[in-house]
Amino acid sequence: MGLLKPVRQLAQPAMDTRTPEQRRRIMQAVKQKNTAPELAVRKLLYSHGYRYRLHRRDLPGRPDIALGLKRKAIFVHGCFWHGHDCPKGQLPKSKLNYWGPKIEANKERDRRKQRELEKLGWGVMTIWQCELANAQALWVRIQEFVEG
Numbered sequence: 240m241g242l243l244k245p246v247r248q249l250a251q252p253a254m255d256t257r258t259p260e261q262r263r264r265i266m267q268a269v270k271q272k273n274t275a276p277e278l279a280v281r282k283l284l285y286s287h288g289y290r291y292r293l294h295r296r297d298l299p300g301r302p303d304i305a306l307g308l309k310r311k312a313i314f315v316h317g318c319f320w321h322g323h324d325c326p327k328g329q330l331p332k333s334k335l336n337y338w339g340p341k342i343e344a345n346k347e348r349d350r351r352k353q354r355e356l357e358k359l360g361w362g363v364m365t366i367w368q369c370e371l372a373n374a375q376a377l378w379v380r381i382q383e384f385v386e387g
Contacts, residue, residue, distance in 0.1 A: 256333070276368045277303050277315040283378060289385065298361070300352030311362045311385055314349070318368045322346045325369045 272294060281304060284291060295305045302312035318327035322342040330338050353363045364384045370377050 272303075274315070274317065276317065276366070276371055279371050279374075280304065280313065280315050280366055280377075280381075283374065283381065287378070287382075299355035299359070300349070302356070302363075306385060309362075309385060310360055311364065312356050313381075313384075314353075314363070314365045316349070316365055316367055320345060321349060321367075323367050323369065325367070327369050 281291070281293075284304065289306065291304045291306050293304065294301045298305060298312060300312075300314070303315045304313040305311070306313075316323065318325050319329075320342070322328055322345060330342065349365070353365075356363050362384065364381070366377065366381075370380075
């Protein structure tokens, strides 16, 4: 028995743990505008006297927050949806053939829209969902971006 090596099993793709109906309801509940992280950043800016416009359609990528006179655009990204390198940004274990290309396409679109804004003379800042845990450090970063 000591001469036999154990047979290595091939990893099977994980199955979705939700029914299609459950998955559909979860996906329908995901908001694109006025998300909790976005509202937190807006509240922070407003409490410090900054005024801004939301989701300007005339700007590439429709920034979540646009400070027009300062020509600064802020995107508030969910870590999962935009592929951040943090625990919240990890891909799910199921349907990797769907999620991998989808998240990569989101990241490429984000880079493209940022370049377009910069060509128009706008400064661009991305705030990640996970950064909201430390409001004080986030405020320092925002202030340096807006005033710098």
